[in-house]
Amino acid sequence: MKNIWLIAAGLVIGLSVNAQTIIKDKEYVSGKWKKSKSPYIIEGEAKIAEGKTLKIKAGVIVKFRTGDKRDYPKTNVGFLRVNGTLIAEGTADNMIKFTREGQYGNWGVVQFDSKSKGSVMKYCQLEYGKFIRSIVQGDNAPGAISVYKGYAEITNCLITNGWTGINCKKGAYPLIKNNTITGNEYGIECNSGSKPKVLNCIIWNNKTTFWNNGESEPKISHTLIEENPAKYGISDDGTNIIGRNPMFVSESSGDYTLKSNSPCKGKAKGGLNIGAF
Numbered sequence: 001m002k003n004i005w006l007i008a009a010g011l012v013i014g015l016s017v018n019a020q021t022i023i024k025d026k027e028y029v030s031g032k033w034k035k036s037k038s039p040y041i042i043e044g045e046a047k048i049a050e051g052k053t054l055k056i057k058a059g060v061i062v063k064f065r066t067g068d069k070r071d072y073p074k075t076n077v078g079f080l081r082v083n084g085t086l087i088a089e090g091t092a093d094n095m096i097k098f099t100r101e102g103q104y105g106n107w108g109v110v111q112f113d114s115k116s117k118g119s120v121m122k123y124c125q126l127e128y129g130k131f132i133r134s135i136v137q138g139d140n141a142p143g144a145i146s147v148y149k150g151y152a153e154i155t156n157c158l159i160t161n162g163w164t165g166i167n168c169k170k171g172a173y174p175l176i177k178n179n180t181i182t183g184n185e186y187g188i189e190c191n192s193g194s195k196p197k198v199l200n201c202i203i204w205n206n207k208t209t210f211w212n213n214g215e216s217e218p219k220i221s222h223t224l225i226e227e228n229p230a231k232y233g234i235s236d237d238g239t240n241i242i243g244r245n246p247m248f249v250s251e252s253s254g255d256y257t258l259k260s261n262s263p264c265k266g267k268a269k270g271g272l273n274i275g276a277f
Contacts, residue, residue, distance in 0.1 A: 023078075028052070030084070035059040041101055042078035049084050050115045056088040058123070061097045066105030071133045079108025079132055083115045090123035092156070092277070098126040098144070106130035106162065111141045114149035114170070121145070122155045123276075129162040142189060143167035147174045147196075154179060158256055158276045165206070168194035168216070176201060178268065180256050180276040182248075190216035198223055200268040202246050202275040210234060222269045241267065246275065 021037045023029060025044025030052040033040055039061040048054050056062070064078030078101070080086075090096040100107050106128045112119055113136060129144030136148055143164035145154060155177045159165040165181035167189040168174060178200045181187045187206040190196060192214040201223045203209055209225060210232040212218065218234055224241040236242070247262040249255040257277045258264055264274035 052084040058090040058094040063101040064107030072135045077108045082112045086119045088121045096124045100128040108132045111146045112152045119152040125158045147172040
């Protein structure tokens, strides 16, 4: 009898260790995603319907399929389309991670459509995101995060090793606060009349810091920026730190916390630190 109980306990532990949840292509998602059922593996287009809410709890890992077909609808990569509400709230010690499935390639995007309401991404890590072409009305959605026409709150997030950190399109006006955006092709893109508010962020070591066109008017303050925003037609309000190394503990090993002598220490609006940590 003792041996039977030991075998049963071993099976339970094995199931717990190997728990995962598969999200099929075109599947609608809502409710709660929990750490106990993580990782969630998105094989294609996952959709939050208008009027529905998906809550992702702290510590959850979301993995997206990678591939080379990015022309919607004939894609072979994972991505998340938000027509409803996404509440992805981790903690400083237990972030939510959006990453690729496997060791190579890039996934699609977390795309907030014009119908999305009240979405929040807080204490999330996003890496290896790229883009989807023609996802809405013939328009593209580049970036780990893309906001189309509407509003989303993106705070205390770390965005690395992707195409664009955050993309804003068609008059989008997200709040981009206390994020660290580094190691991407582009830091923040502002297109077609977008008006994001960028506050207390680090935008560093991206191949291009900003892409700003189409009469967009980003408002940037208390942010460490590698290049002068005037280069991209963006005004500096005098509160930003331009061209100074943020002094991460170890960028090469993925530790983006700040050294004690970082110029970002205590320089955020309100006297806290600039950046995600």
